[in-house]
Amino acid sequence: MATVARQTFPTTLSVAALLVAGFLCLPLAYVSYLALSAGPSVWSRLWETRIPELLSNTVSLALSVSAGTLLLGVSLAWLVVRYEFFGRRVWEWALVLPLAMPTYVLAYVYTYVLSVGGPVEQAWKLWWGSEGRVFSPYSFAGATLVMTLDTFPFVYLLSRAALMNFNVSFQEVARACGASRLSTFLRVTLPLIRPAIVAGLSLVILYAVSDFGAVSLLRYQTLTYAVYQQITGRYDHAAASVLSLLLVFLALLFLLAERWFRQRSRFYQTTGRYRAPARKSCGPLGIVLITAYFALVLGAAFGMPALLLMQWSIAAVTEGAVDARFLGFVWNSALLSGLAATIAVLIGTPLAYLASRWPSRLNLLSLQAAYAGYALPGPVGALALLVLFSHLAPFWYGTVVVLIIAYIVHFLPAGLQTLEPALQQVTPNLEEAARSLGLGTLRALRQVTLPLVRGGFIAAWVLMFLQSMKELPATLLLRPVGFDTLAVRVWLEASEEYYQLAAPSALLIVIMTLPALLLLVSKDWRAA
Amino acid sequence: MMPTAQHERNDQVEADRSSDTRARPTVLELRHVTCAYEAGRPAITDISFSVREGEILCLLGPSGCGKTTTLRVVAGFEPVISGEVHLEGKLVSSPGLLIPTEQRRTGMVFQEYALFPHLRVVDNIAFGLQHLPQNQRAAHVCTMLELIGLTGLERRYPHELSGGQQQRVALARALVQKPVILLLDEPFSNLDPDMTGKMRQDLHDLLTRTNTTAILVTHDHDEAFAMADRVAVLNNGCLEQFDTPEAIYHTPSTPFVADFVGQADFIPGVVENGKVLTEIGEFPNQVGYQGGAKVVVMIRPDDVHIVPAENCTARILARQFRGSENLYTIGLPSGHVVHSSEASTSVYPIGTPVELQVIATHIVLFEQETVSRANT
Numbered sequence: 055m056a057t058v059a060r061q062t063f064p065t066t067l068s069v070a071a072l073l074v075a076g077f078l079c080l081p082l083a084y085v086s087y088l089a090l091s092a093g094p095s096v097w098s099r100l101w102e103t104r105i106p107e108l109l110s111n112t113v114s115l116a117l118s119v120s121a122g123t124l125l126l127g128v129s130l131a132w133l134v135v136r137y138e139f140f141g142r143r144v145w146e147w148a149l150v151l152p153l154a155m156p157t158y159v160l161a162y163v164y165t166y167v168l169s170v171g172g173p174v175e176q177a178w179k180l181w182w183g184s185e186g187r188v189f190s191p192y193s194f195a196g197a198t199l200v201m202t203l204d205t206f207p208f209v210y211l212l213s214r215a216a217l218m219n220f221n222v223s224f225q226e227v228a229r230a231c232g233a234s235r236l237s238t239f240l241r242v243t244l245p246l247i248r249p250a251i252v253a254g255l256s257l258v259i260l261y262a263v264s265d266f267g268a269v270s271l272l273r274y275q276t277l278t279y280a281v282y283q284q285i286t287g288r289y290d291h292a293a294a295s296v297l298s299l300l301l302v303f304l305a306l307l308f309l310l311a312e313r314w315f316r317q318r319s320r321f322y323q324t325t326g327r328y329r330a331p332a333r334k335s336c337g338p339l340g341i342v343l344i345t346a347y348f349a350l351v352l353g354a355a356f357g358m359p360a361l362l363l364m365q366w367s368i369a370a371v372t373e374g375a376v377d378a379r380f381l382g383f384v385w386n387s388a389l390l391s392g393l394a395a396t397i398a399v400l401i402g403t404p405l406a407y408l409a410s411r412w413p414s415r416l417n418l419l420s421l422q423a424a425y426a427g428y429a430l431p432g433p434v435g436a437l438a439l440l441v442l443f444s445h446l447a448p449f450w451y452g453t454v455v456v457l458i459i460a461y462i463v464h465f466l467p468a469g470l471q472t473l474e475p476a477l478q479q480v481t482p483n484l485e486e487a488a489r490s491l492g493l494g495t496l497r498a499l500r501q502v503t504l505p506l507v508r509g510g511f512i513a514a515w516v517l518m519f520l521q522s523m524k525e526l527p528a529t530l531l532l533r534p535v536g537f538d539t540l541a542v543r544v545w546l547e548a549s550e551e552y553y554q555l556a557a558p559s560a561l562l563i564v565i566m567t568l569p570a571l572l573l574l575v576s577k578d579w580r581a582a
Numbered sequence: 583m584m585p586t587a588q589h590e591r592n593d594q595v596e597a598d599r600s601s602d603t604r605a606r607p608t609v610l611e612l613r614h615v616t617c618a619y620e621a622g623r624p625a626i627t628d629i630s631f632s633v634r635e636g637e638i639l640c641l642l643g644p645s646g647c648g649k650t651t652t653l654r655v656v657a658g659f660e661p662v663i664s665g666e667v668h669l670e671g672k673l674v675s676s677p678g679l680l681i682p683t684e685q686r687r688t689g690m691v692f693q694e695y696a697l698f699p700h701l702r703v704v705d706n707i708a709f710g711l712q713h714l715p716q717n718q719r720a721a722h723v724c725t726m727l728e729l730i731g732l733t734g735l736e737r738r739y740p741h742e743l744s745g746g747q748q749q750r751v752a753l754a755r756a757l758v759q760k761p762v763i764l765l766l767d768e769p770f771s772n773l774d775p776d777m778t779g780k781m782r783q784d785l786h787d788l789l790t791r792t793n794t795t796a797i798l799v800t801h802d803h804d805e806a807f808a809m810a811d812r813v814a815v816l817n818n819g820c821l822e823q824f825d826t827p828e829a830i831y832h833t834p835s836t837p838f839v840a841d842f843v844g845q846a847d848f849i850p851g852v853v854e855n856g857k858v859l860t861e862i863g864e865f866p867n868q869v870g871y872q873g874g875a876k877v878v879v880m881i882r883p884d885d886v887h888i889v890p891a892e893n894c895t896a897r898i899l900a901r902q903f904r905g906s907e908n909l910y911t912i913g914l915p916s917g918h919v920v921h922s923s924e925a926s927t928s929v930y931p932i933g934t935p936v937e938l939q940v941i942a943t944h945i946v947l948f949e950q951e952t953v954s955r956a957n958t
Contacts, residue, residue, distance in 0.1 A: 223696035226659055229683040230690035231710030231759060241709075245700045 127209025158267025256312030264431030366557030476510020689756030
């Protein structure tokens with residue numbers, strides 16, 4: 055009775071999936087509940103004191119970072135796609151490297167670089183002889199600089215893909231209609247790649263709005279940082295949840311914008327015949343200018359910070375900083391992230407499988423609900439779990455269990471995005487074909503299904519492992535006493551301006567992220 | 583909709599369209615044009631031809647022969663490395679000179695139409711009319727929509743149109759600017775084969791009605807013959823022949839042209855006593871080759887008639903039924919083959935010995951060397 059089996063099997067599973075999804079939604083729901091039950095006095099007090107400043111700080115950071123990444127990302131993508139110059143292929147790849155730098159690592163490097171008496175100031179004196187103060191890293195400008203350098207690859211990657219998929223016939227036909235170069239760019243090229251740019255910008259804004267690492271180290275007051283301060287400094291959970299709700303609302307706004315524009319950019323894809331744009335070759339002056347520009351951007355975003363980290367790490371190692379304690383931090387990080395990633399894959403697989411194989415309303419709802427964690431910036435999710443567990447399960451409070459749950463809630467959406475397409479490749483026909491060729495159910499699973507989805511599983515696991523390892527705010531808030539991870543060490547040492555002590559942990563994080571980053575990007579590369 | 587001066591002129595010109603186009607002024611002239619994408623490997627070499635006002639010219643050739651490159655040179659997308667391009671008597675391309683496309687007033691219809699996906703049909707058509715005030719723009723678009731028969735679809739987006747409709751919008755977008763010359767790159771290749779016949783007719787009518795000078799690129803000789811006033815056959819970047827469709831078909835100037843524009847057989851022969859002797863008979867020595875010269879006779883299937891006869895050495899090797907005709911492949915004793923087009927109802931079994939009756943007036947002679955060179 056194959057049909058009966060087919061119907062009953064997923065129903066049980068569906069209910070289980072719904073329960074899991076509901077559990078994943080719980081933090082978001084609970085924060086909303088806390089905020090809405092906070093009482094008008096809390097709201098009005100916050101509205102009169104903190105909210106205007108925090109909101110304007112957060113929004114202006116988001117705006118300035120998007121302006122910066124727009125300028126950098128689109129111009130770099132344009133040069134890389136439309137021009138031929140020495141070393142283009144290397145630059146094309148290298149420009150994604152900044153994504154391997156967590157914001158708190160870049161921020162901590164820049165607190166040194168831009169510090170009073172730091173290298174930039176000394177260089178200024180050397181060149182101009184005068185006393186020079188560029189700007190303090192502990193400012194709006196500092197936060198903008200760090201966040202821009204860290205996130206421009208999002209815009210770069212998406213606009214590069216859009217420009218490469220751009221059919222030149224559109225440009226040529228515009229020229230044949232009498233439009234000048236500039237007018238063609240403004241009226242044809244830009245509108246056609248706009249969805250991709252906006253999708254990239256939405257990602258950047260989501261990042262900027264929910265970032266904790268950089269703003270906390272640069273002491274720039276945004277909503278995320280304020281939520282953290284309310285929890286740790288004032289123990290005011292009501293106020294924290296009100297600010298959280300605002301933050302979630304902002305994040306959700308940009309998340310939806312990103313999704314919407316990404317779909318539109320798919321709609322704009324050219325169909326049928328397509329001619330790739332010819333690259334213009336550059337003269338010697340052009341090569342020098344382009345190389346200088348690329349070197350400046352990449353040097354500031356990755357090269358110089360990486361060199362400094364290495365230099366500091368060497369100094370720290372010779373001073374004996376890499377000891378048993380340090381190895382303990384590495385173990386803590388690996389253990390936590392490994393557990394979180396493994397459990398997340400186990401939870402995510404049935405969700406994605408059900409939604410792709412039996413796309414009933416219930417199953418799709420479960421899948422969508424699992425994405426709720428996306429809209430939860432680190433401190434917000436931590437707040438929810440903190441309050442939830444201290445009320446409902448106080449014996450688990452302050453153990454790694456809470457921390458692992460926080461990771462799963464936060465990073466499962468990213469994993470699901472990788473799992474979903476992998477599972478979609480497996481059509482019932484394939485399994486049925488295997489069965490018709492005489493393979494048993496188990497052998498069909500092992501010889502057909504598993505090899506097909508293995509890549510997706512590994513990618514999802516690696517992605518969630520790395521995200522968990524880099525995670526900072528939830529770890530800071532929820533870790534058991536004395537249980538430090540690499541990310542926490544970087545932040546703690548950097549807050550005290552122990553640049554050298556923070557370096558080995560930071561470098562290790564960057565190095566571990568690199569191969570996975572290249573792997574993920576190369577997949578994107580082929581798709582584009 | 584208001585009749586513009588242009589349209590009044592069009593109506594008048596239309597009246598005497600059938601009259602001799604040779605009296606018309608030249609719109610486009612290419613003089614010894616060479617163009618290369620990579621140094622040392624020219625895509626087209628020493629191309630010269632001219633197009634007169636109101637004329638439809640077809641660039642015909644196999645893929646990679648340089649026909650699209652020629653079109654792109656005229657449009658101003660590609661620079662020339664030698665030679666000159668004159669448009670309306672003005673020099674627009676020469677080595678070191680490239681008047682930008684937007685100043686040439688050439689209309690262009692791409693193979694995939696390249697309709698802007700973010701603009702509605704109206705805005706696509708009005709794209710090149712930015713210099714006009716709003717009401718004039720609307721009037722022009724309205725006229726165009728009526729002309730191409732798409733009134734009512736102006737608010738649609740390109741992806742909501744069928745392939746044929748997209749093509750007509752692309753045409754309208756190019757025509758609405760009253761281009762000096764309209765360039766069409768394989769306009770029918772993206773359409774269903776059963777639609778192309780009607781679309782060809784429609785396009786021809788539209789171009790004639792608007793008195794548009796046009797260059798059309800195609801690899802299909804039927805299309806070229808149906809559309810063109812004159813045809814330029816290209817091969818390996820060189821112009822093989824530039825003439826009317828009839829002349830191209832009946833008196834091809836090279837074996838390549840003969841073979842490319844239709845079924846052709848090449849039978850070797852020798853000139854003797856002012857006649858060409860071959861194994862299928864004697865032919866007049868039209869070109870006046872010297873006695874003893876080795877030549878090749880080109881024959882088309884429609885000029886070969888077969889009659890079954892017992893004592894003949896030629897035999898039927900194969901028959902291909904084509905609906906309106908039977909195409910027979912005849913083997914000769916020497917191993918050469920000729921083809922014969924017979925009536926749909928004349929069916930002979932394979933292996934039948936046949937006698938060949940060749941209409942000698944339609945044959946074309948080539949030197950044997952040129953044929954063997956073309957074949958290697």
